[in-house]
Amino acid sequence: MILELLFSGLVNGAIYALIALGFMIIYSATGVINFAQGEFVMVGAMLTAWLAGRGWPLLLVLPLALAGATLTGILTERFTIRPAREASPLTLIIITIGVSILLKGVAMLLWGKEPLPASPFWAGPPLSFFKAALPRQGLLVLGTSALVFVVVAAFFRYTLWGKAMRACAYNRFGARILGINLSGLTCLAFGISAALSGLAGTVIAPLVFASYDMGTMLGLKGFSAAVFGGLGSAGGALLGGFILGILEALAAGYLSSAYKDAIAFILLLVVLFLRPEGLLSPEKMEKL
Amino acid sequence: MRNWLAIFLGGLLFLWGSLGQAKKPYRIGALFSVTGPTSFIGDPEKKTLEMLVEEVNRAGGINGHPVEAIIYDTQGEETLTVQKFMRLVTQDRVLAVIGPSRTGTSLAVAPLAERYRVPLISCAAGIRIVEPVRPYVFKVAQSDRLAVKKIYGYLKAHGLTRVGILTVSNGFGQSGRQELKRLAPQYGITIVADELFGPKDTDMKPQLIRIRKAKAQAVICWGTNPGPAIVARNMRELGMTQKLIMSHGVASRRFIELAGKAAEGIILPAGKLIVAHELPDTDPQKPLLLSYIKRYKARYGVEPSSFGGHAYDAFLLLKKALAQAGADRKAIRDALENMKGVRGIHGIFNMSPQDHNGLSEREAFVLVEIRGGDFHLLKE
Numbered sequence: 225m226i227l228e229l230l231f232s233g234l235v236n237g238a239i240y241a242l243i244a245l246g247f248m249i250i251y252s253a254t255g256v257i258n259f260a261q262g263e264f265v266m267v268g269a270m271l272t273a274w275l276a277g278r279g280w281p282l283l284l285v286l287p288l289a290l291a292g293a294t295l296t297g298i299l300t301e302r303f304t305i306r307p308a309r310e311a312s313p314l315t316l317i318i319i320t321i322g323v324s325i326l327l328k329g330v331a332m333l334l335w336g337k338e339p340l341p342a343s344p345f346w347a348g349p350p351l352s353f354f355k356a357a358l359p360r361q362g363l364l365v366l367g368t369s370a371l372v373f374v375v376v377a378a379f380f381r382y383t384l385w386g387k388a389m390r391a392c393a394y395n396r397f398g399a400r401i402l403g404i405n406l407s408g409l410t411c412l413a414f415g416i417s418a419a420l421s422g423l424a425g426t427v428i429a430p431l432v433f434a435s436y437d438m439g440t441m442l443g444l445k446g447f448s449a450a451v452f453g454g455l456g457s458a459g460g461a462l463l464g465g466f467i468l469g470i471l472e473a474l475a476a477g478y479l480s481s482a483y484k485d486a487i488a489f490i491l492l493l494v495v496l497f498l499r500p501e502g503l504l505s506p507e508k509m510e511k512l
Numbered sequence: 513m514r515n516w517l518a519i520f521l522g523g524l525l526f527l528w529g530s531l532g533q534a535k536k537p538y539r540i541g542a543l544f545s546v547t548g549p550t551s552f553i554g555d556p557e558k559k560t561l562e563m564l565v566e567e568v569n570r571a572g573g574i575n576g577h578p579v580e581a582i583i584y585d586t587q588g589e590e591t592l593t594v595q596k597f598m599r600l601v602t603q604d605r606v607l608a609v610i611g612p613s614r615t616g617t618s619l620a621v622a623p624l625a626e627r628y629r630v631p632l633i634s635c636a637a638g639i640r641i642v643e644p645v646r647p648y649v650f651k652v653a654q655s656d657r658l659a660v661k662k663i664y665g666y667l668k669a670h671g672l673t674r675v676g677i678l679t680v681s682n683g684f685g686q687s688g689r690q691e692l693k694r695l696a697p698q699y700g701i702t703i704v705a706d707e708l709f710g711p712k713d714t715d716m717k718p719q720l721i722r723i724r725k726a727k728a729q730a731v732i733c734w735g736t737n738p739g740p741a742i743v744a745r746n747m748r749e750l751g752m753t754q755k756l757i758m759s760h761g762v763a764s765r766r767f768i769e770l771a772g773k774a775a776e777g778i779i780l781p782a783g784k785l786i787v788a789h790e791l792p793d794t795d796p797q798k799p800l801l802l803s804y805i806k807r808y809k810a811r812y813g814v815e816p817s818s819f820g821g822h823a824y825d826a827f828l829l830l831k832k833a834l835a836q837a838g839a840d841r842k843a844i845r846d847a848l849e850n851m852k853g854v855r856g857i858h859g860i861f862n863m864s865p866q867d868h869n870g871l872s873e874r875e876a877f878v879l880v881e882i883r884g885g886d887f888h889l890l891k892e
Contacts (some may be wrong), residue, residue: 228750232717337549339738341770350751359749415657431745432714433738433770441712476718482681482708484718 227356227459228468229477235362237469238369242424243446244453244461245376246417251380251455252393253413256316260300261328262443264418268293268425269434270331273340277430282345286426293422294415296327301414306407324439331436339435345427365384365427372423373462380458393456451491454502463503468492535573537580538834541600543611543621544635544759544823545588553613556820561610563811564827574834586612593617596826601628602664603801607834608844610826611635612821615683622649631845633830635822638687641743642868646870650848650868652825654783654858658873659760660691662781663732664699666879666890676705676723678716678743680735688734688759704728709739717746723754730755737762741770748774760877763818769887779890781877783818783858790889797855797875804857821857828856829863 243261250258263500271289276282311319346364350357380386388409391399400406424442425434432438449468453460471491476484495503542561545554565581573579582604584596593612600606601624612618615638622641625632625648634641634651641651667675677692679685689706696703704726707719720743723731731754733743740762740812747756756778763782768775784791786799804824808816829851830844837843843879851870854861857877863869879890 225725228721229718232715232721238714337551338766339741339770341741341772343772350749352751357749357751362749411609430713432742438712438714442714455811473718477721481719481722485710 225477227354228358229473231342231358231362233473234274234390234466235359235365235469236472237426237466238352238366239428239442239465240445240468241465242369242372242420242448243442244449244465245373245458246421246424247447247450248453248455248458248461249389249417249420251412251450253389254305254316254410255313255396256305256320257447257455257460258414258417259317259320259443259447260324261417261421261446262439262441263324264293264297264421264439265425265428265438265442265446266331266434266436267296267327267418268422269429269432269438270335270340270425270436271422272426272429273342273434274335276342277340289426290419290422292418293425296422297414297418298411300418301411305410305414309407309410312376328436328439335434335436337436339433339438340429341433342429344430360507361427361430367432368423368427372420376420376458385409390411428454448489448492452495452502454504457502457504460502460504521609525727535575535577535579536839538574538839539580539582539604539606540834541597541604541606541609542581542583542823543586543593543596543600543609543613543617543766544583545613546583546585547615548587548589549587550614552817553635553819554585554588554611554764556817557611557613557823559812560808560816560820560823562779563807564824567807568831575838577834577839579831579834582606586617587618590617590620594620597621597624601630606630607825607839607841608633608830610823610830615641615687618651619684622646625649629841629845631830631833631841631848633826633848635819635826638683639691639869645866645868648845650829650863652829652856652858652869652878653822653886654760655872656688656691656759657695657867658871658876659781660688660695661873662877662879663757664695664701665702665873666779667730667757668699673701674727675701675705676707676726676731676754678707678709678719678723678731678733680711680739681708681721682711684736684761685734688761692732692734709735709743711735711739713739714742715746717741717750720746720750720752724750724752728754730757732757732759734759735761736771737764737767741767741775744771744774744778760818763880763887765886768882768887774776775882775885778882779879780882782880782887783821783876783880785816785821785857786887787878787880787889793876796860797857800855801857818858825856825858825861827852829861 246261267291271292275285300323304323344361346360348360350359388404449464450461453464471488472484475487544557546558565579569578586593600609610633613635615636618634618636624645632649635653637653639655679689705723708715733740740758758778758780760781763792785801790799833844833847837847849863851861851863859871861870880887881890
C-alpha cells in the first residue's frame with residue numbers, strides 16, 4: 225500500500241515539479257510570478273488530446289503539442305509582457321492573470337467545454353513491483369520528467385544563456401550592467417517555461433483528460449510547490465513539487481480523502497512559517 | 513380602387529386569422545440553463561420543449577387553445593433564475609413554469625413559486641425540491657434515492673455486501689453519499705470505506721487503495737464527468753478487479769468516450785431512454801421512448817439526452833393539467849397533484865399530496881452495463 229501511494233505521489237509530484245520549474249524560470253528572469261503558467265499546461269494537454277483524437281501519430285502529436293505550448297509562452301511575452309516591460313512587477317503579475325483568463329476563454333471557444341479523452345502512450349496492464357501495481361503511464365511521466373530535470377540542470381550549469389539566467393536571478397540590475405540581453409532572456413525564459421509546462425500537460429492528458437479549465441488548479445499546485453521550495457531555485461522547485469505530491473497521496477491514503485488538499489496545504493504553510501524563504505532559496509545559496 | 517382591394521383583403525385575412533385563434537393562448541414559462549457550465553442540461557430541455565409546443569399547436573392546441581411558451585436562459589445561476597422567474601410571473605403572467613434545470617436554481621425559486629402561487633415543475637434531481645412538500649412545487653427528474661435503491665437491490669441480489677463509496681465533494685455527490693449511507697442498513701450492506709474526491713481532482717488512486725485495503729467487494733462512485741472516468745481508469749491502473757458501479761450522473765456516451773476501455777463492465781442505473789431499443793416490447797414506456805427519439809432526431813439530427821426527457825415529462829404533465837383545469841393556476845396545481853399513471857420518458861408518474869415527484873424505482877431507472885463501448889440493458 226505504501227509503495228503504491230508513494231508512487232502515485234511521485235507521479236503527481238513530477239507534474240507539480242515541472243510546473244514549479246516553469247514558475248521559477250520566469251521568476252528568475254523577470255521577477256514576475258506568471259499566473260498564466262497553468263494555462264500553458266492546459267494548452268499542452270488540449271493539443272495532445274485534440275490531435276491524438278484526430279488519429280495523428282503520437283510521434284507527430286507530441287512535438288506539435290510542445291511547440292504549441294512554447295509558442296503560446298513566447299507570444300505571451302511578446303504581446304503582453306514586453307510592451308509593459310517598464311511597469312512594476314505587480315502590474316506584470318496582473319497582466320499574467322489577464323492572459324490566463326484570455327487563454328482559458330480561447331480554449332473554451334476552440335475546443336468546447338467538455339473534457340477531451342486521450343489514450344495512454346504506453347498501454348497495458350500495470351507492472352508489478354513488490355506486489356505493488358505501477359501504472360505504465362505513471363512510469364512514463366516519471367521517466368520523462370527525470371530526463372527533463374537533467375537537461376534543465378545542464379542548461380543552467382553549462383550554457384551561456386543558462387548562466388545568464390542565473391546571474392539575472394541573483395541580481396537583475398547587475399546582470400544588465402554586465403551586458404546581458406534582458407529582452408532576449410525574458411523571451412527565452414517564457415519559451416522554456418511554457419515548454420516545460422506544456423510537457424507536463426502532454427504527459428498527463430491521458431491520465432486526467434484535457435479540459436479548458438484544468439490549468440487553474442494545476443497552476444495553483446505548481447505555484448505552491450515553487451513557493452515551498454523557494455522561488456528562484458531549480459532544486460527547490462523540484463523538491464517542493466515532489467514533497468507536495470507525496471504529502472497529498474499520503475494524506476488521502478492514511479488520513480482523510482475529504483481533507484487531503486487541506487492537509488497538504490497546511491503542512492506547506494507550517495513550513496513557510498518556520499522558513500519564510502522556502503526550503504532552498506537563492507539567497508541562502510549565495511551566502512554559501 | 514386598388515387600395516380598397518388591399519384593405520378589403522387585409523381585413524379578410526385578419527378575420528380569418530382571428531377565427532383560427534378563436535381561443536386565448538395558454539401562456540407557459542420555462543427556465544433552462546441554455547448557456548453556461550450546465551448548458552448540457554438546459555440546451556436539450558429547451559429544444560425538447562420547443563419541439564413539443566410546436567407539435568401541440570400544429571395539432572390544434574389544448575382544447576382549442578394554442579400554447580405559447582416563453583423560455584428564458586438562466587445560465588445555471590441562482591440570481592438570474594430568480595430575476596427571470598419574477599419576470600415570467602409579474603410581466604409575462606404565465607400560468608405555470610417548467611424548470612429550472614439545476615437543483616440549486618430550483619431551490620432558489622421554490623419559495624417564490626409558493627408566494628406567487630404559480631405551479632412550478634422542476635427538471636432537477638435534488639430530493640429537497642419536493643421534500644418537504646410545497647403545494648405549488650413539483651419535479652419530474654428521478655431522485656438520487658431511487659438510483660441508490662436500484663444499485664443496492666442489485667448488490668444484495670449478488671451477495672456483494674461490503675462496499676466502498678467514492679463520492680465527489682459537490683452537491684450531486686454529497687446528496688448521493690447521504691442516501692447511500694442512509695439506505696445501506698435496509699439492504700444489509702456495510703460501507704467499509706467512505707472516500708471523497710474534489711470535482712477538479714486528477715488522481716483518485718490513494719482513495720482507491722484505501723478502499724481496496726478495506727476489502728470492499730464493490731466500489732460505488734458518485735459523480736459527474738470527468739472524475740468518474742478518472743476513477744475507472746485508476747482502478748485499471750491499480751489492477752483492481754472489484755465490481756465498479758457508477759451513478760446515473762455519467763449515463764451518457766461522453767463517459768464511455770472518456771473512460772475508454774476502462775468503462776467495460778461498469779454497471780450503473782440510468783433512465784430507460786439510453787437503452788430504449790433493448791427494452792422488452794411489453795414495457796409500457798417503450799413506444800413513447802422510441803417516438804421521442806425519432807422525433808427529436810428528425811428535427812435536431814442528434815439523439816436526445818436524458819435531460820431533454822425531463823422537459824418532455826414536465827410538458828406532458830402540464831399539458832394534461834391544462835386540458836383538465838384550463839387557465840387557472842390553482843386548478844392546474846390541483847390537477848398536477850392528482851396525476852395518476854401518466855407514462856412519461858423517465859417513468860410512470862403517480863403524484864399525490866405527499867409525493868410531488870411521483871416516480872418509483874421500478875420504472876424510473878434500469879440497470880445498464882457498459883459492454884463493447886455502449887450501454888446495454890442488464891437483465892435482472
